[in-house]
Amino acid sequence: MQSPYLIFLGDANLTGMDKMGAGIRQWRGELCLAQHRLPGCAFDLDLPEMAPAQAQAAGCRTMIVGVVNVGGFIPENWIATIVDALESGLDVAAGMHTRLIDIPAIAEAAARTGRSVHDVRAPTRSFAPGTGRKRSGKRVLTMGTDCAVGKKYTALAIERELRARGVDADFRATGQTGLLIAGRGVVIDAVIADFVSGAAEWLSPDADPAHWDVIEGQGSLAHPAYAAVTLGLAHGSQPDAIVLCHEPGRAKMLGLDYPVPTVSALAEMALQATRLTNPAAQVVGVSINGSNLDRGSIDAVIAGIEAETGLPCCDPLLHGPGRIVDRLLG
Amino acid sequence: MQSPYLIFLGDANLTGMDKMGAGIRQWRGELCLAQHRLPGCAFDLDLPEMAPAQAQAAGCRTMIVGVVNVGGFIPENWIATIVDALESGLDVAAGMHTRLIDIPAIAEAAARTGRSVHDVRAPTRSFAPGTGRKRSGKRVLTMGTDCAVGKKYTALAIERELRARGVDADFRATGQTGLLIAGRGVVIDAVIADFVSGAAEWLSPDADPAHWDVIEGQGSLAHPAYAAVTLGLAHGSQPDAIVLCHEPGRAKMLGLDYPVPTVSALAEMALQATRLTNPAAQVVGVSINGSNLDRGSIDAVIAGIEAETGLPCCDPLLHGPGRIVDRLLG
Structure with a gap:
């Protein structure tokens, strides 16, 4: 292009x-x-x-x-x-x-x-169904309380931070925007449903034990339209680490009359979903999208989330994802 | 055809x-x-x-x-x-x-x-994404501990039993075999991932308050390849009632080195999955596929499942699904 x-x-x-x-x-x-x-x-x-x-x-x-x-x-x-x-x-x-x-x-x-x-959304290849086979290398997946809360930005910021620290890391695009940014990937919501987890397995293949794939999440486990895509991506990704993404102040799921889950509720759902294919999966941080908040409100939201979850929390565009990456590598 | x-x-x-x-x-x-x-x-x-x-x-x-x-x-x-x-x-x-x-x-x-x-697997129409809007009428969904455990047979047997009792009921096919049997339906695993729950919403539209849609389940929430399809179908189906399907004696998921969950574990997963779009969802029974067991073993398995879950349990081809339908209508 x-x-x-x-x-x-x-x-x-x-x-x-x-x-x-x-x-x-x-x-x-x-x-x-x-x-x-x-x-x-x-x-x-x-x-x-x-x-x-x-x-x-x-x-x-x-x-x-x-x-x-x-x-x-x-x-x-x-x-x-x-x-x-x-x-x-x-x-x-x-x-x-x-x-x-x-x-x-x-x-x-x-x-x-x-x-x-x-x-760019149409798959250019076919995929096999998932196998659940454990792959080598490390993976972190961003998962959101809703659509459009910062999963892609968070993954890109983590890739940048890991590389800045000399860690071998690759952003793995799963949406049309991520694919245009990275120049490769698979638009996972456009794959035939039977092959979603298989496509996710293909996306982050076996790698060096110290290598991190930073996988862009999609949709939300709490979203009545898109949770299937989210779950298949989670199963195929086999993430070792999960970063939760959230937009403070959003009460309803985008365009729907469904409540946005709390960060803690999503943490529980994310662990239940990912443990099927990686029992060692852990939540390592919370990324917020503070673009609709003033600086004082952001600080208060972050303090509240950290107190509630015990996890490092930041707005990656404001603070960088350093504290989340500390936990990821720690 | x-x-x-x-x-x-x-x-x-x-x-x-x-x-x-x-x-x-x-x-x-x-x-x-x-x-x-x-x-x-x-x-x-x-x-x-x-x-x-x-x-x-x-x-x-x-x-x-x-x-x-x-x-x-x-x-x-x-x-x-x-x-x-x-x-x-x-x-x-x-x-x-x-x-x-x-x-x-x-x-x-x-x-x-x-x-x-x-x-017959290829969709003949396109679908909108799911909305999660509550629909009128009643719905029962079969959900399995694995693939090929009797979800379709159970749904067809329940449709037959409901109709025999004078209840207005329709089997809703979600797989290629069910579609050939019913002459209509949607092969849900062949739908583009983004539209799985929307296709399930389309499949069981608003209906008379006393009408039952008996929806054929697909895959398993515990299956690393197909759980995405299962979850999207569950979200779009908005089931009031769930019938769990299980093949006693199967230790590993079909073709994979993953354990088959217990009926109780699946009940918990099924309720968590379905409650997003229907908080009133309930498990009403357990259907077993006893085709690989002798009659004495079947009786013992059923007694064990009933004691463990407090739910009516039967092999629909052996006993008919009457006791499950009693609970469904009760």
């Missing part, structure tokens, strides 16, 4: 919908040249605003649809913009379940212009 | 591999005219042995590949028999993940002979 990128945010306006664009902006900011939004868009990635033709003239090579939505589909009113991007000389990438190439107007425009479309 | 059927068992020889053929034989025996086996096959459905041409002459219309295997693929050495069936004037149906139509020699033979191939 050719960079630099134009990030397209459509008219996305619900909490968390910008997380693909925001993730690429945060972790591959050097590849992001501009953003393009439609009227009604509630997000801003702090990039210059450019239409596709202008972005192409400025050097962009690919427009990334930087939005996630429930069901993973391309809204009808974005198709014209995607066709415009292809006609302006840009490739287009998206991470939806509905593939760009399956939308006739887009497929036709791609063929006519000779541009490429990248459907 | 045209009946009557020739059931093809290939050279299947591992425990449980015959369960698709055996299930159709048990529950739609009137549609089964003959069986066809290759050297090395360990199973016998007690049907006349016929090659495809002979079966066609005897009136068969469709050859069903009556085998399940890990990964759901068509072994190379079965392709010639499938092509032979098409050339003999039979349609062919299979329930593998690998579709018949994607195997070039089979697709070519189907096109050349004008016969149909039915890939």
Whole structure:
């Protein structure tokens, strides 16, 4: 996929919908040249605003649809913009379940212009069912009280911290954004259900005993739509260590009338889930996403979680994940 | 799909591999005219042995590949028999993940002979993600200590018993065999992982308050390969009642070096899993598969399970599920 990128945010306006664009902006900011939004868009990635033709003239090579939505589909009113991007000389990438190439107007425009479309969520290979066989090497998995609470950011921050300390570590992407950031991985929620744990086993193969795979979690064990993906990923990952991820102040699961579990309740669920394939699994820390809190509130939340759980707690973007990594390696 | 059927068992020889053929034989025996086996096959459905041409002459219309295997693929050495069936004037149906139509020699033979191939596992529609919204009507779900322990037979026996008592009830198929028996359903392990609970919600829609959906369970919460499917099905089913299914004497999960949980341990796991979307879920009985036990052993096992769990326990093919249905309706 050719960079630099134009990030397209459509008219996305619900909490968390910008997380693909925001993730690429945060972790591959050097590849992001501009953003393009439609009227009604509630997000801003702090990039210059450019239409596709202008972005192409400025050097962009690919427009990334930087939005996630429930069901993973391309809204009808974005198709014209995607066709415009292809006609302006840009490739287009998206991470939806509905593939760009399956939308006739887009497929036709791609063929006519000779541009490429990248459907990064669709698996590019098949997988075997899981076996539960114990693999060598060490693994840490991030698990969330909900979707969009910081599981990917936490895993990326831990990979960076481990490498800074000279530890051999690899971030293992399990979502479309993580895959674009890392350049490899498997979008685990797009795998056929029977093969979820098998795909997770494939993702973090046997490794040197001192090597850490830092596996991006997905969904939440407490989420009525996505817990199956979360459980299959946990079973296949066989994590030695779990880092819990939480957004303080969020009362309801994203888009649903279900309560968000407490960190302690999630810790219990996470251990029950992971112990099937790794009885030695332990929770080593709590990562919070304090982006909606002021600094004083963050400090109070962290003190409360540490008192309640006895685990190191931090906001990885604010404090770095050092204290969690101390516990991980300790 | 045209009946009557020739059931093809290939050279299947591992425990449980015959369960698709055996299930159709048990529950739609009137549609089964003959069986066809290759050297090395360990199973016998007690049907006349016929090659495809002979079966066609005897009136068969469709050859069903009556085998399940890990990964759901068509072994190379079965392709010639499938092509032979098409050339003999039979349609062919299979329930593998690998579709018949994607195997070039089979697709070519189907096109050349004008016969149909039915890939019954592949979803014929798309699904939305689950919402967790409470639906009207009542639901009972069978959940197993392992794969191939009698979840489908138990659900079918409960449907029959409920209808015999004048209760409005529907078996809801979630596997390829159940789908062929019922003529409808969704093969839940072949759905994209993100949509498993949504597909389960679709399968048992809002219904009359007195109506029972009897939902066929899949896999096991204790199975390292398939627990994700089991959990998503449980969340989407929102069962009011759970019937546990168990094969006494099986020490290891099918094909794996993992222990089979006790019935009591599974009861605890099942309640934890189902209470997310239905806090009122209750375990109402235990169904055992006593096909490998003598009658005295079965009685002793049942007495032991009833003493341990306080739940009614029976082998539905031996005793009928009446005592479980008493508890269900009580």
